[in-house]
Amino acid sequence: MRFRWVWLFVIMLLLAGCQPSYWVLEKDRIGEGSPDLEIYANYLQIHDDVKGYQVFTISEGKKMVVVSLGSSENDKKLEVSDEFSPKETIVTVTRKPAPKANEKNPYILIGLDKIEGDLIAQDESGDRFEETDYQQ
Structure with missing residues (x-):
């Protein structure tokens, strides 16, 4: 009986470790x-x-990464692929057709529990986005 409880505890720990450490914030929030x-x-x-x-x-x-495409792709929307590396934080976004172009500059809000090592924001092809020169 005790072995079952230990086994259940180990499974719970493994499942907790598999949870993604990111989330997407809805734009209306x-x-x-x-x-x-x-x-x-x-x-x-x-x-x-x-x-x-x-x-x-x-x-x-916690951190929030905002990735934007620019007006040349205002007919697109972004989604996150959950590709992360233990040595660096890699955020991969995928372009999807937008049902209607309702933004001049499409963007996505990606929350991260923490940033490990270097932050890399890239698209589905591996092309990297540069950090903007926006002054907070």
Whole structure:
């Protein structure tokens, strides 16, 4: 009987370790992350040529990575592929057709529990996004 409890505990630990350490914040909840996020999202729609990523610190020291495509791809939306490496933090986004182009500059809000090593934001082809020159 004791062996079953130990086995159950080990399985629970393994499952907890398999949980992704990221989440995608819905755009209609952007105000919950940080006031800076909402300001930056508005900045992206005014400066629709900005393509790249920007990192923000949100509650409890967690990070929010905002990846934007620029106006040349305003008919796209972004989704996250869960490809992460233990030596560096790799955020891979995938371009998908948007049902309607409702943003001048499409972006995605990716929350991270922490950033390990270097942060790499890339697309599904492995092309890397550069950090934007936005001053917070």
